[in-house]
Each structure stands twice: as C-alpha cells, then as structure tokens.
Amino acid sequence: MIIRERTLNRSFNSTIGRKHIMKMDEIAFDSIGDLLASTKRGTSTYCSRDWLGTSNLDKLDRYVTDGWPEMEDRMNEMLTNILPEPAELRPEINRKRRRVKRGFGNEVDIHAVNQGRMDRAWDATVVEEVPTVGNKLVHININLGASAGVAFDTGLWRGAAVMRVYDVLMRMGKSVAISGNYASYQSFKGGRSGMASCRLKAYGEPLRTDRLAAMVTLGFMRHYLMDRGLDAHKTLKPGYGRGYPIDDYKLWTRAAELDKENGGAVVSIGQCFDRRQAQDVVDKFIAQYTRDEKVEGLSAYEQLKNWKSREAPHRE
Numbered sequence: 017m018i019i020r021e022r023t024l025n026r027s028f029n030s031t032i033g034r035k036h037i038m039k040m041d042e043i044a045f046d047s048i049g050d051l052l053a054s055t056k057r058g059t060s061t062y063c064s065r066d067w068l069g070t071s072n073l074d075k076l077d078r079y080v081t082d083g084w085p086e087m088e089d090r091m092n093e094m095l096t097n098i099l100p101e102p103a104e105l106r107p108e109i110n111r112k113r114r115r116v117k118r119g120f121g122n123e124v125d126i127h128a129v130n131q132g133r134m135d136r137a138w139d140a141t142v143v144e145e146v147p148t149v150g151n152k153l154v155h156i157n158i159n160l161g162a163s164a165g166v167a168f169d170t171g172l173w174r175g176a177a178v179m180r181v182y183d184v185l186m187r188m189g190k191s192v193a194i195s196g197n198y199a200s201y202q203s204f205k206g207g208r209s210g211m212a213s214c215r216l217k218a219y220g221e222p223l224r225t226d227r228l229a230a231m232v233t234l235g236f237m238r239h240y241l242m243d244r245g246l247d248a249h250k251t252l253k254p255g256y257g258r259g260y261p262i263d264d265y266k267l268w269t270r271a272a273e274l275d276k277e278n279g280g281a282v283v284s285i286g287q288c289f290d291r292r293q294a295q296d297v298v299d300k301f302i303a304q305y306t307r308d309e310k311v312e313g314l315s316a317y318e319q320l321k322n323w324k325s326r327e328a329p330h331r332e
Contacts, residue, residue, distance in 0.1 A: 200259030212245025263313030
C-alpha cells in the first residue's frame with residue numbers, strides 16, 4: 017500500500033456539482049491480496065443485499081477471491097443490451113513491402129534460369145496488408161464510485177459495461193491490466209479529497225470473469241475501497257459519508273499511470289446505472305481507444321438520477 021499526495025488543481029463533476037480540487041490523497045493498493053491484508057475488517061456497519069449484494073461479509077470475501085458466478089450470469093444477461101460498434105473496432109491495416117521470388121517480376125536471376133527454376137527466377141517487390149490493433153498493452157481504469165442512493169442491482173450495469181470492454185480487448189488480442197477506484201470530493205474530515213485504488217489485474221495475469229464480476233460490483237467498491245480503503249490512511253480520518261463521489265475520465269489510478277509510463281495505453285470506464293448510460297460508457301471507450309478523444313464523466317444530475325427514495329445508510 018502506498019499513500020501519495022496528488023496535486024490536481026482543476027474542477028471535477030461531483031454528486032453536488034462541479035467542484036475544484038487542489039490536492040487529493042490516494043491510498044493505492046498493489047493487488048487484491050495487498051488490499052485484503054492491509055485494511056481493517058468490519059469497518060462497514062451497514063450490510064445488506066441492497067447495499068453490498070449480500071448480507072454476509074464472509075461471503076463477500078469469498079466472492080472477491082474465488083468468483084461470484086451469480087453476478088457473472090446477471091451481467092452476461094445485460095451484455096446482450098450493450099453492443100460495441102463493429103466498424104470502429106476493425107483492426108488497423110499496415111502496408112509493408114517485401115521481396116519475393118516468383119515467375120515474373122522486376123529482376124531476373126540468371127542462375128535460377130540456367131537451373132530451369134523459372135518459377136523462382138524473378139525478384140519482385142510486393143505490398144502486403146498486415147492487420148494490427150494498435151498498442152498491445154491496454155490498462156482499463158475503472159471509476160467504481162457511486163452515490164449512497166444507488167441500489168446494488170442498478171450498479172450492475174457498470175459491471176456489464178466493464179465486462180463488455182474487457183471482452184472486446186481480449187478478442188482484439190490485447191494484454192489487459194485493470195485497476196479500480198473510489199474517488200470523492202471532501203472524503204476526509206477537514207475537507208481533504210481522496211481516492212482508494214487497487215490494481216485488480218496485472219498484464220499477463222489470468223483472470224476469470226466470475227472474479228472480475230465480483231470486483232466491479234458496488235459491494236466491492238463500498239466495502240473494500242470506500243470503507244476499508246479510505247480507513248487505511250495513516251493520518252486522515254474519513255468524513256461522514258466518505259465524501260461526494262466524482263466521475264472524471266482523466267483521473268487515473270497510480271497503477272494506470274505506471275502502466276502508461278511503461279508504454280501501455282489507458283482507457284477509462286466511468287459511472288453508469290442504466291442501459292443507456294452503459295452503452296454510452298462503451299461508446300466512450302471506443303472514442304478513447306480508436307480516436308484518442310477526450311470524454312467527460314456524468315454530471316451531478318446524471319450521477320444522482322438513480323437515487324432511491326430511502327434514507328442513505330449510515331456508515332461509521
């Protein structure tokens with residue numbers, strides 16, 4: 017675990033509107049094992065199926081380490097409603113020249129003629145179209161945040177969007193790394209903003225989609241990042257409610273920044289809580305990866321539109 021102070025000095029879309037953040041503390045975990053070993057157990061006093069997807073924290077631990085087939089099945093059902101644009105994801109074409117020997121061409125090899133090998137007597141330059149798919153290494157940077165009023169089931173749409181993007185990149189032959197985070201405005205007492213982040217998958221590391229499904233749920237974010245992650249700060253104490261979630265595609269985790277420095281590409285996945293927003297997230301992925309466009313996160317209204325008509329749970 018590493019705690020780093022980040023100087024941002026810009027505005028972000030939060031659940032209470034555009035807010036300027038000068039500095040942010042990131043509590044960055046290197047792996048799921050690091051997260052589970054470094055954080056205190058039992059900081060969540062509110063535990064229900066609507067909040068975490070389960071009312072049993074021991075089960076949640078097992079889902080994260082061993083996979084959550086039920087969530088995988090539910091998200092796979094949602095995938096039928098989230099489609100990438102096929103034309104945007106066709107491999108790029110590089111044209112390469114190379115020399116070949118054949119029965120006609122630009123230069124004749126007299127020794128081949130004397131040997132009676134007329135099928136290989138000529139040198140020719142040919143142009144080949146070689147498919148490529150851009151950068152081989154891609155880091156998926158996932159904003160797992162959500163307001164307290166978003167029901168667990170509603171949050172599954174983002175999980176489905178993440179699984180769609182992961183599936184697309186794997187079919188394109190990419191080596192994929194993944195990190196997730198919870199970031200908020202005024203996360204800590206005194207008003208300091210913060211982020212808890214974790215590398216969920218390293219390049220070359222195998223990952224079952226039932227484990228991925230568990231790690232992109234609201235239960236994982238709320239218990240391991242928002243509660244236990246922010247609680248791991250050495251000097252600051254989380255504020256009431258753990259701050260106001262933000263959605264920003266330019267806010268990368270430490271893991272994503274390191275992979276970018278080492279030559280990988282980074283694509284961000286933002287908040288989404290219904291089918292339309294999930295499709296928009298996948299379209300934004302395509303815009304980032306194939307056209308290098310800058311995209312924006314959800315506004316305060318869009319982040320709060322799925323707020324349930326119930327009191328937000330109290331967390332200590």
